[in-house]
Amino acid sequence: MQRKTLSTMLSTVVLILVAISSSEAFAHAVAEGDKGYIQEITGTHIIAFMYLGAKHMVTGYDHILFLLGVIFFLYRPKHIALYVSLFALGHSTTMLLGVYFNIGINSYIIDAIIGLSVVYKAMDNLGAFQRWFGVQPNTKLATLLFGFCHGFGLSSKIIDYDISLDGLVPNLLAFNIGVEIGQLLALGAILILMGFWRRHTHFYRQAYSANVVMMSLGFMLIGYQLTGYVVAQY
Template identity: 40%
Template structure:
């Protein structure tokens, strides 16, 4: 009974996440807000540190990946080793991609980042050995490589800010410092929760469920980002404006229903003449008459 209730709640959670993600492309987006852009015009280095920390703490895809990385790590040295590899990776692309204005559609970059979340959940479940009969790729190299991708995603967001006057390099470095501060805060919270959870009997029982959820959420995020990419490429057909966006999707649903109904044979109903328009008739009393 308890297992059935838990499963029902699990599927309800997935359905809720999917609904939220596809209600609007702006929901769950962790890009730079208009307030951030205005603040950045005359922002100093401390402001860029705060922007970097805030962006990391709201970067659900980055946090999910980090959660997957440290999920089974218990030794402090291992945690430092893997997080350092990730940090070096994302710092390289964050700094150099921003400095040299290397750009890409941020929805596509975030879609790839979502796949890294799926990958880590799959690797945590020993999916390579279980389904392909091979050992997982070197985790250290993969974490470093995925760090490069995450850093490029951070760079696409930073490049949305008007850098204004002053040293661009120092502002980039300040933003990166903020990212690291936010990362440390998030990791601290995660480690406290995981250390406490590992002491309970439910950790082993639900660790598979937790990493399966990572894969599912990563997949939903991937579809969500592709959905956002569609809006940037076909802006005339899919406006970002929330009201227009909702109307577009309502029209798409109605069109889909219409296409489905078109495949069903339709009965041709011949309209019957109304009593006011027909010829001689009777109402059951045997008396024929006309109107």
Template identity: 40%
Template structure:
């Protein structure tokens, strides 16, 4: 339990997992050109742990190039549709909840990789290509909710969004290239067959942890009056919770010495018996 609380304290406070739009991003784009939007899109994808985990699950067992292209194209079309049109028309939702759903897509794909629908639910899995497309729509909406945090200009809005999307695709290509290199090398070893199930179980666990993290963030967002803390204070509170649960180094030393019934002492003298 202590280890879990410690992990949560790191997850909730770490900026590594905070792939939203920072104040620096907002300031940079006040007078930004299209290249800055491309750069931001690429950076957002490369630091988007949830998007990357989902893509890793999608390509995990794909060995033929045409299959990789087919599934990645379905995902790309899906997330491009919602990213572009949701941003243009200002369609919004709470980004923590959208990211929570995205975390579930990671769990879903890993569960599908384990043939979980047939083994554990005794049903046929839905068409995975259409599911990847549908999940792409969700991921794109998540990207849109983050992009809409920025001070988007009215003039040149469409080109700015398209530039951001180009950056997302560029980041996706870079990430996929690295993933495919790792997977292609791993598949040539005996350990792939041995640990592929464990890897997908790890994806399910990661997706579940991300789900809890986003629901935690949503709770703080909705009930902000109950948590009047900035991020640094929030981190320290979680660390203090961990410290409070840790066993004290002096635990057990401040106990009364129980003397036998016939043992007594006089004043400061040594305990003795008559």
């Protein structure tokens, strides 16, 4: 049973690595079809922007990795709700304000910071801060602050859409609602899988390896984005 579970985990990791190793995934780019559609339309399109928001969150591997890290060792619904709400408050605030005031942050830099958030959460789950530095960061504050960073990541993608100012506010609100719907869908899937995994007798032993993998993926994201930033300068 243990060997089968470890094999399943390894297969999942391989699939994640394959998925994010493509250039489109690493760049977290706006799909050309979606970008072309948004650039052609004007006015209020609630359903379309809700769909785009949900799609962006569900396919946003970096957001999902951070969300997984946040709820990894949370068991009580009220604790899960608190941390997810802090994350949602953070990314909703900066996403809306970033687009409305056209605050542009280099996509490579903000995506590298998002990768850093994944590294931070994996290290926190491993107890590395207490073991190595003798301190424990405020996990609630960190979740909110990294939520702000994830929000700027979202806003930079929306700015890439070059959307019309006609209907901007309702479209932004619809996009944000879509993001929250996508987050709830992703959270539901994660909680179901985690529920089954936590019943396994070797969960805590495997949890260590899983968070090491998560931290490695975060470092990969940081390295790729910083490399992209340097290359883009030439």
